Amino acid sequence: MASQGAHDTEETVEGEVTISTSPVRFPGAWLSGENGAKKWVFYLPVIFMILFFVVPLGLTYVWSVFERTAFWMKPGFTMFSYINFFTSARLDNFLYSMFHSAIAVAIAFVLGFPIAVFVRRRITEVAQHRVILLFILPFMVSEIIRIFALRPLLQRNGLVNSVLINLRLIDEPITVILYTPTGVVIGEVLSFLPFIVFAGFLAMEAVPKYIFEICQDLGAGFWRTFFDVILPLAAPGIFAGSVFIFVNGLGVALLPNILGGPGAVNAGLIATQAISALDYPLAMAVSAIMMSTLLLLLYIGHRLFDLTRILSPIS
């Protein structure tokens, strides 16, 4: 259990469980610094993140209310970009893309989470690592390439259609799987399935192995075990994984760009298009909206599930 700033070490020694007397590792432990002055170097990563991640994202809110100029923006305060966004056709498309993202999350969950449960429950520790590697493989191939690579697969004259036609399962090629919202959803699911599996792995760390035996002992069927026991325990990890997929579905411009039909957009595409059109405030407004959605989701999740639990396996 990761509690703020402390962890006890338990040593299992020769069959006895001895509570180690090495006390909690709090700041001040001189594990790597000659004296106080040298400690600043450890703050570098956090400082870097704050400088180049937190600040820029925070500033999107500021920039989103700037005025647009021909090539750049002018500091000011105007809700023009937001109004522009909310009243244009873009809004509908944006909402659609949220809907599709949500569907993708659901499908990915149904497809991928059982894998995590199966691996955690039935496979030895050693083999578990190999399975993780197996799922890292698609993740390591460039996500862009994976998205693009869906075209030759799902096109009119692509592999899927050729195979189906050759097997005489269909007469006409299926066109609904590419350049349509369906195509986007397929692309999302395939791109992010490894993540839900990883998130599932992490989430299942919260479920101790003996739970399954206990449930069997008590005579609980599979579904009861799942809903009453696994889901609540694994909820933080599942939620985090779902938010991840959802937000990325909204934010990766290439998904609708490559796989969607004409006019298909998501927030990410709107933002990059806006930048190409030199409408920076609009791009920032879209980014700000995305960030707010993300923060809102994470906040809700934290209140519901206490997301810090996800980290207990690693702390």
Next chain:
Amino acid sequence: MSNPRVPAVKVAGLAKSYGAVEALKGIDLEVAAGEYFVLLGPSGGGKTTLLRLIGGFIRPTRGELFLHGRDVSALPPDRRPTSMVFQSYALFPHMSVAQNVGYGLRIKKLPKEEIRDKVDAMLDMVGLASLGARQPHELSGGQQQRVQLARSLVLERDILLLDEPLAALDAKLRKDMCIELKHLQEKIGITFVHVTHNQEEAMTVADRIAVIADGELIEAGTAKQIYENPERRFTADFIGENNIFESTVTAVSGTTVHVELGAREISVPRREIDVKKGARVWLSIRSELLDVRPDDEEPSVGWEMLDGTYLEKVYLGLVSSHMVSLKDGRVVNIRKVSGGDMEFKPGRPVCVGWRRDDARLYLL
């Protein structure tokens, strides 16, 4: 060579807090040079914190720390005249035994031959003469601790700190290594500061023992002192097996205090305690100084006797433990060497008694 009259370790008002948690509440302590000093106490009581403060692994919140007269509070572990033996998992797994032992010498940049000679000599001294080429995981627990000893002692520092070094070993091995540690320290002559929660271990090796609990120094003294004449109730409770009862003072007269126990008034020597009638006190008697007698026997001179009912006997090998319940319901534990002629049936009325001088009082 340091002045033998300057204490090896001197701690003044040393305290350590983690946020709101006070691990150590302000300790004053002195360890003489060349002494085998033990910090004894329950888990989480602060003894390891104190040891790590001495070693430099944590920084004090306030207070001062002097090693051989030098203020070391600003120094990290590698610059203090201390070396440390840990409980377990402290050998470097990617180095052989000889490389482990020689590590500190390599840091000091000694020539290779000198390192080899010193390592060999030290391995010999701890009884691991031919095992230099082994890897740590190939050794048993006891052997690993010896390697740690060798690694620390080869540095020829003035103070050796040991953090529950024998806790990971089984009982028989622990006993043997205790004695070896004692002999080792006597042979080498440097100061040892040894942390443990095991009484027998403490009493085997220590010249002096400090009882530390709840972040405080309860008491310090030789094994004999704290066993036979504990000055604090906690010590009496923690060391040996003492019967400790809460009681009220009924009268004070000169060198005697009268308290109530077993529905009767008994007298206890006052010693240095300062109480008035009505004060609440603790009464403590060592279980081996009590005796159980048939209730129709004559009380001995100078003894306090109480009536009671014999409850049961627990056979523990060398000693047997007898339980007797007093008239006020409290249970007394009497320990006697097994095989005596004390056979009573449970339920039989008996007398429990002790020499008046063997009881002690503590303030509540």
Next chain:
Amino acid sequence: MLDEYGNIIFHRLKWTYLLLIVAALMSPVFYVIYISFNEFGFGAGRYAFTLEWYGTIFSDNLLMGALRWTLLLAVITTLITVPMGLLAAKFYKNTRYKVATVAILLSPLFVPSDILGSALLVYFKNLNKAMESLSDMLGNEWFYGWFELGFMTAIIGLIIYTLPYIFIIILITMARYRDQQTEAARACGASGWRAFWDVEFPQIRPGVGAACAFAVILTFNEYTRTNLLKGGFDTFTTVLISQLLNEGMSEQSYAMSSMVSFVAIAVIGAIIFYTFIRAERLEREARAKAAPLMAE
């Protein structure tokens, strides 16, 4: 480990499902690789094995230049991010504010690439302008061009992208390391840095190696952020994507995609292979250890 009541058929079924999913995930890539070797490209009814498309890559100077840039980006990002990850892991272990630290270090995972890229782009442009004004005020050119969109801004974007992954990998690796070892080294006279290098690093080396491999692959594959932040030069991936976007999938682009994927497949394949070998060796060692130890 199958419990006694487990059904072996179900077990096999579940394994098959798992492998099917992986296959489904990888099939687009494998198909692309398949096509890349086809002389007739995609959609033609015929197939003839050829390396000619790969040949066009290596003879194209623009592409080779882009490839060099990509490799440079990958190496430099790794060289910066992995040490940062180590620092961050140590910081996390010793700080009291664990939740905040982790939140900051892991949030980039949750921010989609386009959003992060856009925000950083605007940020850098503003920063650059600000620094230029500062220079003007001081009457010189010291602060000019620091954050102009170019190599450095691309690196910064890549570091933000990869650091969370590296941080997690290193944390997991360090979880197996016992801090007593560092303390013991310090007690032997080693300085903080020495203790890390002599004692801790050798034990976390495999994890650090994995982190480096991960960082290289991630950088190689990254597109969106790099594209937005790179300014003038081209990377292999950006050339590839712009080709794909503009001209559709040419035969050469199949070959290029395959090349990029090969790297990942080769690395992961090597790791899987290596862990198999290591698993064998560890098992042999464990069996040897289980044999009776030397008597005291």
